[in-house]
Amino acid sequence: MGKVSTSDFRPGMNILLDGEIYTIVDFQHVKPGKGGAFVRTKLKGVENEKNIDKTFRSGESVESIRVEKHPYQFLYAEGDMFFFMHQETYEQIPLERKKVENASFITDGQICTLSIDVDNDQVLFAEPPDQIEAEVEDTDPGVRGDTAQGGSKPATISGGAVVQVPLFINKGDLIRVDTRTGEYLERAKSK
Structure with missing residues (x-):
């Protein structure tokens, strides 16, 4: 400082x-x-x-x-603690849920950004990438002909977040979501 x-x-x-x-x-x-x-x-x-x-x-x-941002891989959550691992040193850092932004968009193995106060060697917060691909775990089935009006329905994605998606999206589909706004962006290509 x-x-x-x-x-x-x-x-x-x-x-x-x-x-x-x-x-x-x-x-x-x-x-x-x-x-x-x-x-x-x-x-x-x-x-x-x-x-x-x-x-x-x-x-x-x-x-x-001095605040630096570093990529860390999300390992798992246990109770109110989230565990992240540095990609090069394999150092593991536990972080309280209140310091994890948009926690419902974070899934196992995802690379997140940790902001660190270098002078005090303290993690300020963790955040997921701005855009993620996630699988739809639960939503009402789409009915043929429903897409004419361009409506939407709620869908639960991996990680637990609920996102409004178009009517043609079904359970098991892979979608792209903006984690900052929680908005559906597009259907993702299957891997």
Whole structure:
């Protein structure tokens, strides 16, 4: 951890603010006609997902945090703990369910991204890939002729998430899903 001045702000930089880690999404240096210059920023919470606007005086210092993202393979879940393994070192990391984003989209063997606070050697959170392929485990059967109106129905996919899918999707079909929004994208090609 080190102090950085507002003149060193860059998009993607992580800073510590009120005990929370935020990523700088956007910033703007402002020099009004009267008074001192300031920096207007848009920040996104790394752990809390809050979006905030914050204004800093020009030259003000804040704590910089190094956050790295690493691929880890999901092994299994036991109770409220999820276990991940580093792909090169085979180190296993247990993580509480509350630190696993979109847990219902994670399936055995899936490669997830773990965000790690390098300075404190602490895992902040884990997240699945933005898009996944999953098998439909349960849904009502499609009836011939139902697709004319383009309706949808709920389907439970591997991992336990419920996704709205078109009427022609059946149990056992492989589909592609956006894990950020939980939306059905398309039918996936069979392997």
